Amino acid sequence: MEIVVKITGAVLILMASSYLALEINKGMTKELEQLKGLYNIMLKLKSELYYLNNPLPECFLHLSKQVDFPFDKWFYEMYESMSKEPDETFGDIWVRCTTNLIDNSAMSIEDVEGLFELKDKLGCMDREVQEKAIDYFLIQAEEMRKQLFLEYSQRKKVIITLCAFVGLMTLILLF
Amino acid sequence: MCRKQEILRILSAKLREIVSRLSIDFDKLSELRIRIDEPFIVVIDGREHFVSGEGMLITDKTEAYIIKARDIKETMEYISNYSLYAYEDEIKHGFITVKGGHRVGLAGKVVMENGVIKSIKHISFINIRMSHEKKGCGKKVLPYICDNETIYHTLIISPPGCGKTTLLRDIVRLISDGDENRRGVNVGVVDERSELGAAYMGVPQNDIGIRTDVLDCCPKAEGMLMLIRSMSPVVIAVDEIGKREDIDAIAYVMNCGCQMIATVHGNSVEDIKNKPVLRKLVEEKMFRRFIVLSKDKGPGNIESVFDEMGNVLWK
Numbered sequence: 001m002e003i004v005v006k007i008t009g010a011v012l013i014l015m016a017s018s019y020l021a022l023e024i025n026k027g028m029t030k031e032l033e034q035l036k037g038l039y040n041i042m043l044k045l046k047s048e049l050y051y052l053n054n055p056l057p058e059c060f061l062h063l064s065k066q067v068d069f070p071f072d073k074w075f076y077e078m079y080e081s082m083s084k085e086p087d088e089t090f091g092d093i094w095v096r097c098t099t100n101l102i103d104n105s106a107m108s109i110e111d112v113e114g115l116f117e118l119k120d121k122l123g124c125m126d127r128e129v130q131e132k133a134i135d136y137f138l139i140q141a142e143e144m145r146k147q148l149f150l151e152y153s154q155r156k157k158v159i160i161t162l163c164a165f166v167g168l169m170t171l172i173l174l175f
Numbered sequence: 176m177c178r179k180q181e182i183l184r185i186l187s188a189k190l191r192e193i194v195s196r197l198s199i200d201f202d203k204l205s206e207l208r209i210r211i212d213e214p215f216i217v218v219i220d221g222r223e224h225f226v227s228g229e230g231m232l233i234t235d236k237t238e239a240y241i242i243k244a245r246d247i248k249e250t251m252e253y254i255s256n257y258s259l260y261a262y263e264d265e266i267k268h269g270f271i272t273v274k275g276g277h278r279v280g281l282a283g284k285v286v287m288e289n290g291v292i293k294s295i296k297h298i299s300f301i302n303i304r305m306s307h308e309k310k311g312c313g314k315k316v317l318p319y320i321c322d323n324e325t326i327y328h329t330l331i332i333s334p335p336g337c338g339k340t341t342l343l344r345d346i347v348r349l350i351s352d353g354d355e356n357r358r359g360v361n362v363g364v365v366d367e368r369s370e371l372g373a374a375y376m377g378v379p380q381n382d383i384g385i386r387t388d389v390l391d392c393c394p395k396a397e398g399m400l401m402l403i404r405s406m407s408p409v410v411i412a413v414d415e416i417g418k419r420e421d422i423d424a425i426a427y428v429m430n431c432g433c434q435m436i437a438t439v440h441g442n443s444v445e446d447i448k449n450k451p452v453l454r455k456l457v458e459e460k461m462f463r464r465f466i467v468l469s470k471d472k473g474p475g476n477i478e479s480v481f482d483e484m485g486n487v488l489w490k
Contacts, residue, residue, distance in 0.1 A: 055258035085184050086253045093257075123252070125259035125266070125296060 010171050017167035021160045028152040030106040034070075035145040038112065039138060041071050046134050049127075056090070056123050057082040074101040091119035111148070114140040178202065178305065181275035185303070187249035190215070193240055196230025209301040211247055214239030244299075251298055254279050264392065266295050268368070276306035276373030276380030306373055308381050312338070312475055313345035316466050319480045319488050320436070321357060326350065326410055328429060330456060331438040332447060333468035338475035339438040340370050340414050342468065344381060346436060347371065347412045351384020362387045363408030363433075365398030371414055396424035403431050412436045419452050429461060443467055444481060464488075 041063065048059035057079050064075035074097055081093045088096075098115055102108065114137040121133035179201045183191050190209070199219055206218035214236045215226045224232040225239035233239060254271055255262050265271045271279045282300035286293045320329050329346075333339035353359025366372050366389050372379030374391040383389065388406045390398040395413045402408050411428050413421070416437045428435050439456075441447045444465050448457050456462055460483040469478040480489040 049260070053261055055256045055261045057256060057258075082257050087188060089249055090252055090257045123255075123257045123259060125263070125294065127260050127263070130260060 006174060009174060013170045013174075014167045017163040017170075021163035024159050025156050027106055028148075028156060031108075031111065032145060032149055032152065034105050034107050035111060035141060035148065037068070037071060038107070038115075039141045039145065041067055042134060042138055042141070046131070046138075049134075050131065070101055070104040073104060074098070090123050094119040094122065111144055112141070178204075178275065181273070181277060182207070182303065182305070185250065185253045185273055185279070187246040187253070189240075189243075190246055190250065193226055193228060193230045197226065197232070199232070205305050205307070207301075207303040209242050209247065209250065209303070211242055211244055211299040213242060215242055247299060247301060250301060254301075263294060265369075267292055268392070269295070270368075272369045272373050272375055272380070274375045274380065276308070276375065278304045278306070278370070278373070280304065306381065307341060308344065309338070309341050309475065310345060310348070310382065313342055313349050316342070316477060316480060316489075317346065317349055319466075320346065320464055321350065324357070326360070326434040326436075327463040328435045328461060329437075329464040329466065330447075330462040331436075331466045331468065332441040332444065333438065334442055334470060335440060337468040337470050339468055341475060342466070342477075343412060343414055343436065343438050344371050344383060347387060347410075348382055348384040350410055350436075351386040353386075359384070359386050360409035361407065362410045362412060363399075363402035363406050364389045365393055365395050365402065365411070365413045366391050367393060367395050367398070368414070371412070396420040399424045399428050403428060403433060408433055410434045410436060414438050415440065417452065422452060422455055425456070426461065435462070437462075442469075444485070460484075 044063055044066065045059060048054050048062060049056075052059075054062070060075040060079040060082070064072045064079060067075065077097045077100060078093060081088065081097065082090075095116060098112070102112065118133055118137060121130055124130055179195075182201070182204075183195055186194060193215065194207070197217070199217075203220045204217060205221070208216040208218070216239075217224050217226055217232070219232075225234065225236050227233050227238050228240040251259065254273055259266070262271050266281060269281055271281065273279055280302040281295055281298050282302075283295045283298040285295055320327055331339045331343055347362050347364060351359050351362045362384060364371050364383060364387055366374070369392055371381070372383050372387075372389040372391060373381050374389060377391070379387075379389055388402065388408065390402060393401070395416065396418070399411055399413065402411055411433050413435075414437070416422070416425065416439050425435055425437065439447060439453060441450070441453075444457060444467065447453045457465075463483045465481040465483075467478045467481070469476055471478070478490070479487055482488055
């Protein structure tokens with residue numbers, strides 16, 4: 001009977017430590033995927049602005065229908081805030097909605113710092129300034145994604161090893 | 176949306192607060208003058224007033240609310256729906272039409288490129304002109320323009336600010352809609368300065384009739400030819416003719432069998448005869464009716480109607 005309990009305990013410990021490793025890795029993978037998604041979305045926004053010449057609220061509404069969570073929510077919130085009776089500047093709306101996006105996503109503020117800088121550039125009269133600001137953000141985002149990809153590849157290995165080690169140590173202690 | 180709401184939604188938070196406190200008839204409000212570091216001014220019923228920070232009409236400019244750079248920036252954001260870049264073409268012409276047909280005139284530093292105006296930056300002066308639609312003001316002259324099923328080529332002559340655009344808009348509406356005695360006809364409008372239809376995002380904000388097609392922000396001469404080719408109008412209406420190419424296009428329109436209704440700056444038929452470019456219109460009897468407006472009894476006063484022979488039909 002005792003051996004059965006020990007084996008069950010051992011299996012549970014191994015499962016828990018593996019699950020922990022997988023969850024942490026999943027979070028990191030999701031963060032990278034969302035950064036990639038953000039990059040693609042900003043490219044779409046750029047084309048809405050430059051090729052279709054749509055006003056920002058219209059761009060946000062179109063994009064909210066084309067992208068997945070959490071970006072759909074982000075864009076729809078932007079559209080809604082800009083369509084109601086205006087009581088906030090674009091900069092205020094952008095910062096508020098982008099902060100909400102980060103809260104709802106796996107990304108951190110550090111990952112998308114450049115996104116906040118767009119608050120003064122999007123919607124401005126000078127198209128060149130606007131375009132350059134988006135391009136600059138795209139470069140920053142891609143760099144950040146590459147850097148995180150390398151960092152997370154190593155971190156994932158360490159986490160898997162650590163979790164396996166913790167699991168095995170617990171087993172040794174149990175038996 | 177009422178006029179008050181239409182105006183409030185494009186003003187900065189501070190100006191909105193001030194204007195919402197004004198106890199005035201918004202139908203009589205004609206202009207809001209917003210100039211950086213200068214007093215906030217409104218024009219009501221043709222009279223200028225300073226506005227205090229508490230939303231009171233005052234006469235002492237030292238007590239008036241002084242417009243801040245932030246007010247202008249914020250107002251511009253709301254006027255352009257947070258997207259100034261999308262209004263580049265309108266800004267080049269110096270104005271943006273907002274919902275309700277109100278016109279926002281802009282001034283600041285003009286940016287030139289190859290000798291042509293490219294844009295206006297550092298916008299520091301905003302003039303919001305309220306749209307005034309006076310339905311029915313054209314009824315008085317309609318019997319002189321339309322005779323049974325015939326519509327005459329008509330020229331409305333008026334000094335600035337006498338209501339020629341308002342009159343033309345109403346004539347267009349009446350001809351387009353028709354009534355129990357006269358069937359409505361297709362009217363093509365070339366609205367170069369977006370004043371007749373006051374289109375906002377392609378939708379005319381003024382009532383210009385059910386059978387009216389509008390070419391918005393299009394040069395008059397080209398627009399008239401485009402309408403003939405594409406929309407088969409019975410009547411073409413244009414505001415403020417004056418260039419040589421406009422006169423050539425009008426001659427082409429008349430030769431195509433379309434009827435022409437236009438407005439021109441001037442004080443009288445004689446005045447038009449003295450203008451080298453416009454003389455042809457009178458001397459060659461291109462137009463068959465001339466409606467002269469004056470400011471003597473306030474804007475919109477119809478002084479007289481003549482035929483092409485100079486006979487007075489109404490005075």
